[in-house]
Amino acid sequence: MPIRGKATSLDIAHLAGVSQPTVSRALRGSPMVSEETRRRVLAIAEQLNYKVDKNASNLRTQHTGTLALLFFEDPTPDESAINPFFLSMLGSITRACAQRGFDLLISFQQLSNDWQADYEDSKKADGLILLGYGDYLEARSRLERLVQQGTHFVRWGAAQPGQPGVSIGCDNFQGGHDITAHLLAQGCRRIAFLGHASNHYPEFEERYRGYAQALEAAGLAPDAQLQIDAVTSEQSGQEAADALLARGVAFDAIFGASDLIAIGAMKALHERGVRVPEDCLVVGFDDIPLASFVNPGLSTVQQDTKQAGALLVERLLQLIAGEAVDNLTIPVKLALRGSSRRVTASPEA
Amino acid sequence: MPIRGKATSLDIAHLAGVSQPTVSRALRGSPMVSEETRRRVLAIAEQLNYKVDKNASNLRTQHTGTLALLFFEDPTPDESAINPFFLSMLGSITRACAQRGFDLLISFQQLSNDWQADYEDSKKADGLILLGYGDYLEARSRLERLVQQGTHFVRWGAAQPGQPGVSIGCDNFQGGHDITAHLLAQGCRRIAFLGHASNHYPEFEERYRGYAQALEAAGLAPDAQLQIDAVTSEQSGQEAADALLARGVAFDAIFGASDLIAIGAMKALHERGVRVPEDCLVVGFDDIPLASFVNPGLSTVQQDTKQAGALLVERLLQLIAGEAVDNLTIPVKLALRGSSRRVTASPEA
């Protein structure tokens, strides 16, 4: 038994009086090994605290048992500010990986100039999970390159026809529709939309389309004066709400394309003395943990991150196994709180 | 040039008309290769989109270029609820790793029964970063085993004499002292401490000791009636505050041993009609993002997670390089907000 350095399967073989391949078989639970031999090998392995060398076995088998998670967010000013929604996803993805016996390698793409970081090419991972709302049109060519290289990957985001690779996303359209219908049911007629509504941000665009359809179903036309661009950050939401106020147009509700936008907007309204929900209802999208903490609580569209993480991992594994995998859209539901509760009586904290 | 499968260094060697070791040297920037050869090799490698097989090179060199981050929290009821403080750490650790060219493997220990998951033994990582506030006495034997096995690791937490391995932590004592002194300066005399104050939770214990010393410096004695056990969660903080109220003892401030505890306590106070800060000041510890969002904003002790993450990685790398590394304590500072602002005039939102 070697004092220095970790034990190898050969050490165990010597001690057990068998060949090294037999040790390998015993350890991997092969049926081609007698019970007695297996027991002996296992006991010695345990005693030596032996662990299979992953590099050696990966090299031999040509797969890694590892998935890589790549965040490709727009670079944020404060680098520690990861979008809280993706943080929730991180948790569920980590768990899904662990349950299936895979390790997770994570990376933030801001730092890396070679985009997909070649995790799969360099045999560090069997496949990639892509997370992030950046400019889709910019990302698109990179996705195409991944497809072309035969890289296995799944992406969280709007599933659209003709797009490269496999996407899994929530039903942004339905979510946008339902939350808008909710505002309409509260009596709102002038609902502002804060967020990009272009094909650069397909998730937001879908939410906008749902918003527009709900309006039209109620006999209202979307008013361009009530839409202001914004990306997912509090700061951006605050600026957008300020810009909306500066336009001087009337509005009775704000739909933030993400919770961060909505929360930033609430802050702006508060600073200008516009009361939520008395003077203006506010809703968001995502249901990040913060949504239930702001005052009043933010009504929003809830994405099931637990299910999403599990599905991303499951589908990626299918892809790696060579199965065909389709895009997938996950249903959403509303989480209604104080920010969209029409008050008729006297306000209370 | 092979159509199927990734290119290897041998493929490149054939195409460049050199031996395979020469390709390896050229790619790794060895000075023992002529400029002309290097250029030729590099060009072909690029064209073939060649990437070094990490398993092969790791196996050969016997290190991985990967660090593993292990969360060992007490299992939480809602599994997606990772302590937000550690989430901030995750961000800064990821960045520090990337800057130094290391990959990060992450794992949540709740799922794994073999504790340190043997990342280093199985050659998946060169070293471990341990993150989590669990029961220290339970963790201790495991830390000892890691030391005994010669595993390289650093741990975030209270640095105490005689403890196994290297710990890096913030100055919990000073933080507890300073925030308590702040409350005293606001005129508080009956300050409750919500959180465990035993050696099972050394970080909390240190914060408690700082609290006690500040009280004593002001001529006050810590009152056991004003201390209630709690772990880091909103729920636990809420229960602790309820228990405090149930005791019927007078208090004019609450020091939550973590922000989550403090925020839970604020919720409990609010439900009982106790106003913050009019009737009772509240402070926490950590400065999680949520702290500035609750209403009123939570005064707290700020830990510099950016610096902490960088230091954890730096020290771990030193350890791996065989250097001696000491425990380290990072200074803290106060982040004062509305929850500890004594109001004399009329209250306002």
Place this chain on the structure above:
DNA sequence: CTGAAAGCGCTTACAG
């Protein structure tokens, strides 16, 4: 059920 042999794709002395 077990062993001898080959090979995964690199890196690194060792010669020249």
Place this chain on the structure above:
DNA sequence: CTGAAAGCGCTTACAG
């Protein structure tokens, strides 16, 4: 400056 050789620690046909 370059090549032939060895070997990192496994897994998997191939024989028996």
